[in-house]
Amino acid sequence: MQQLTLALAKGRTAKDSLRILEKANIRFPTFHPASRKLIFEDESCTIKMLYVKAVDVPTYVETGAADIGIVGRDNILESTADLYEMLDLQIGRCDFVVASTSTKPLNDYRSITVASKYPKVAANYFNDKHIPVETITLNGSVELAPMIHMADMIVDIVETGTTIRENGLTILETIEPISTRVIVNKASFATKTPLIQDFITNVESVLAKEGM
Amino acid sequence: MQDFTTSQAHTDALITNYQRKNERIKQLTSRFSTYGFSQISTSTFEDYDSYMRLQGTVETNEMIKTIDHTGNILALRSDATIPITEQLIREQQSHMTEKRYFYVLDVFRYPVSSMKPKENTQAGIECFGSNGIETDAEIIALAMHTLIDINRPSYTLEIGHAGFFERCISALDLSKEKRNTLKKILQTKNMGELKQFLMTIQVADDWKQVLELIPRLYGEPLKIIELVRSTIDDPIIHTQMDQFEKLNELLEAYDLASHVVIDLSLMNHMDYYSDIIFQGFIHNVGKPVLMGGRYNNLTAHFGSSMPAIGFACDVDAIVASEHEDDLYVHTIDIGILQTEETFKDSLSLATYLRDAGWSTRTVTNDLPSIQPIITCAFLDNNETQVIQVIYQHTTKKCTSFKEVASYVQQCMQKET
Structure with missing residues (x-):
């Protein structure tokens, strides 16, 4: 089974990002911000989360080490990485x-x-x-x-x-x-299209419900 | 003596990497040959001024330059397609038939993001002189065949059209900056920003609808074609969609359509592309490993007009993503055990087997270190010459070089 790797930025927006993911039924039961673990799996084992420094998220995604990233636009702009920037989570403004x-x-x-x-x-x-x-x-x-x-x-x-x-x-x-954005590796989008599109529409509908 | 410090060597320099790379290049070039392409090469040094005249290709500040004895600036080859096209136009006869070439060339650049020069091996093909959609399909089939050869669990080829975006903005009066901003927004599929951008410009409703849709114009060809047709009534866009439809039909005939998607936000930073463009992705590589398209306008820069299509593979990106044992690395086929008495005979046998095409080494004692597939040894026998050939724990006795060679042939067939 194909798995998605998600790089989540540590720091001020992590909590809000995880809250949105939770509403999209993506939960990481073993996750705790103080944990020293770096990798967490979600309940369904379809998503593997890397909990990393915000400034490194675009690098993880650009190189393809992670398929998807959740990170502030400040870090995306600074990295000048070649990525898809598919969603605005409207948090961390x-x-x-x-x-x-x-x-x-x-x-x-x-x-x-x-x-x-x-x-x-x-x-x-x-x-x-x-x-x-x-x-x-x-x-x-x-x-x-x-x-x-x-x-x-x-x-x-x-x-x-x-x-x-x-x-x-x-x-x-x-x-x-x-604000905080969802970024996607271009090659992952091509080779794991259905998984990524599902993830995006899923999160998108949560945002729509919240009126964002 | 000077101290040597370990420098951060190019990964190419590692011996095992080079061998794997070489195997990969052999595989790519033999695939290109099966579609009737023959190899060419271009000079490493190029005239910098001729690049200066070609706007919208390689950024001149990315080129690595040097100065010749007369003070002219030379640039190291920074792209393969441009010099090949130039060479072809210069050498062409009055009557041109279709020409098919492939190349394996290093391109040299200073990436904007780093201060270190980068050399990158590209293996690619160029097909000059035919303009039909059938040629497009055949080249795309070759591109996909190349991806299949790499043998990864998944691969995808994205096809776009260089003329699509151009047509969509042709009615808009955009400044160069605005145009680049829009391009960037579309390339990143940034829907939020796209909506905001479209509010700041004057655009007719139907075109606005298409522009807003572009990030979503990704997926199964027939669906996308229908979606575009029903959104905009424009003869040029409809012709492009007809081309896509015909192309899809042909790729179905090649049995390759299931791994093709249309991506209308696909754009290439090389401005010479004129029609269909495409890029290929394979499992576990974070960037395209293959890029190309039709570039019917480039030849005009060199004083002649000729249709052309081609693509290039990023050999280094493919090799870097491989595990050490992904590829068979050539080993020694035959080891011949040599003693003082059989010295001359074993050298003659080695020459005989080498002439037959097998990689052969003669060794005095250290046979295990070279790990041959087959081992030969001369037996002491006064009357007739007996050669003992060992393959996978079975031993065969041969009485002539010819017999050895034919047995080797048999064994090696089993190996492959």
């Missing part, structure tokens, strides 16, 4: 923004140094605006960079903007909205 300690508009800069966990997204955004950009990759506490003049501004995801404001930063521009 936030925005990709440009923020700085200064309120000077972007167009007044001759060149910009930007710190971000998402260097590719940042570079693409400023390149499209034809502003020369230098990126600094950080893995956390990005807000610090403009405060200590390591960078002019940051590109990051914000939910409410509280952290940004508390650190004296202002949102200059919103790049685009982010």
Whole structure:
């Protein structure tokens, strides 16, 4: 029997994602967020779940190690992986923004140094605006960079903007909205079409019922 | 002496990988030959400027460049189809009949995502000079035959049409950026984003319906064809659907239709494709292992007009997904045990068997290390020469080289 492998992003959206899957009758009885196990099987043994870091989900799916992934669009954009992005779960909503300690508009800069966990997204955004950009990759506490003049501004995801404001930063521009998506490997879609289509329509109908 | 550090070598460099790759290439090329294709090659160094003139093919920043002694820029071969087409047009006689070629060539690129140059072996075919749907079907049949040869539990061939998307947006006045955004949305089957995008542009209702449908236009050919026909009344789109229908009929005659799906969101990043395009997937490989299509417009760039269709297999992707024991790796057929007295005789026997086509080694003592399928040894016998041939615990005594060779032949037939 063919099995589907699903890569689920750890972190802030994992609980909500699992709730949606549960409504679609996909349950992982042995799963517990604190468990040290990395692989879980669902009740019917048709889906194997890999519980992995969000930033790695697109990699698992692009290489075909997982057929399907559930992960934020921020990580999908940063990975530039060649995938199908088939569903928007409408959870984990936030925005990709440009923020700085200064309120000077972007167009007044001759060149910009930007710190971000998402260097590719940042570079693409400023390149499209034809502003020369230098990126600094950080893995956390990005807000610090403009405060200590390591960078002019940051590109990051914000939910409410509280952290940004508390650190004296202002949102200059919103790049685009982010939410949790279902991604699919293109080869898996071709070789396991019925399984994947069933999974998608199943989850889709849950979303429809919830009015999303 | 300089210290050698272990570098992260290309996986190709591993000996066992190379042998498996070679077996795979042999299998692919012999399949291509069975459809009447013959092998050609092109130069590794190419004129960079001629690529510059061909927009919408290989990104020039992905090419690996070098400079010759006059200061001209050369590029390492970054695609096979373009130089083959150029070569064909340059050498063609006034009257052209159909030409069928296959190649096994390395292509070299700097992928945008990594700083390391990448060399990739492609094995593919090009068929010039015929334009019928029958040729399309035959080439697709060969593509599927190639996938079947790889022998995995499942395989699928997706067929699309390069002209479908073009026709759908022909009535829209899209900027280059918007066009690329739409292309990207369709290629990722991103329905949510597609809906939002379509709200931002001016588009007639019937075309909007088709565009909105594209991510779902994937599946069993006849269903998709009907769905498109009933959604839009456009002569060009209907001609494309007629082509698909005829193609499906022909593939049914080849007994191959059950592994074919239509995917109308399929697009190739090479702009030279003009009609039918396709890609093949096999179980356990996360990307297409075969890509191709009809490219009737490429020849025009080189000053002549000629229909053409072809495809290429990503040999490295296939080999990388194989387990070590998936493929038979050539071993030694015959080992001849050599002693001081039989030294000359065993060398003569080795030459005789090699001429007959068997891989043969002579060894003095270390027979087990080469693991031959058949072992030969000369017996000490004063009058006549006796050669003992051992195959699977049975021993046969032969009195002439000819007899040995015919027994070897028998044994090896059992092996295969």
